[in-house]
Amino acid sequence: MTLAPIEASRRTRELCALAPIVPVLVVDDVASARPLAEALVAGGLPVLEVTLRTPTALDAIREMSTVPGGYVGAGTLVTPEDVRAAKAAGATFGVSPGATDELLAACAKENLPLLPGAATASEAMRLLAQGFDMIKFFPAEASGGAPALKAIGAPLPQITFCPTGGVSPQNAETYLKLNNVLCAGGSWVAPKEMVKAGRWGDIEALAKAASQLGKI
Structure with a gap:
């Protein structure tokens, strides 16, 4: 049984609602994976995105997936092969920079909830x-920030976004204040x-500060 897009969006929405910031992680050393995840979760950021940009990424996902509360x-x-490898490594959801029919079909087949990327109104539609x-609104800053x-959201109020790409402590609040x-x-x-x-203590402190963004 495949995972329907509506159900996929419901699941990713539930995850996105757990904290205002989703750490986007590039893990170079698998030995750091578990303590990094523990620090971020302890700091109040339980939803973690490990990018498949390093040879250790899948092993990092395996290690991090054993951390309680994460x-x-x-x-x-990017490819169906990525989807299958991620699911086998223990990923509970996927994130993509864009979307292709092949990628969406692979996520549905593997029952992997996906946060697909879009940068324009046409892609979002x-x-x-x-x-x-x-x-996912990506790349956020390069696409107009x-x-x-906000402009895309006006005619498309049905869509909720997770902006990524260039988001920082200086501009995160501006994004989080948007209704969409x-x-x-x-x-x-x-x-x-x-x-x-x-x-790890310093990283936990950064996570604690980020977990409070948008709440004041």
Whole structure:
């Protein structure tokens, strides 16, 4: 039985509602995967996106998926092969920079909830027509930032977005204040230098601060 887009969007929406920021992670060393996930979850960011940009990404997903209270997804899904590998590694959801019919079909077949990417109204409308109403706005800043996303949302109030790409502590609140934004993806909560040095307490502190964004 395949996962219908409406159900996929419902599941990804539930995950996106758990915290205002979804850490977008590039894991170079699998040894850092579990303590990194533990620090982020302890800081109040339970939903984690591990991008498939390094040779260790799938092993990192396997390690992180064992952390209590965490929900680990695979980002940068581009091909059906990516989808199958992510699901086998223990990913509970997927994130893609864009969307193709082949990718959507693979996620449905593997029962992997997907947060598909769109950068324009036409791309968002195409996904909406297929049943997706929870969408990643990517690349957010390069596509016009919060003003562009606000403009897209006016004629498409049925769609909720997770902007990713260029989101930072300086502009995250601007995105989170938009009516059509549920959460945002950001990489600043896990700086490479902190991960490399094993500064898990500092990363937990960054996560705690990010978990409060949009709540005031």
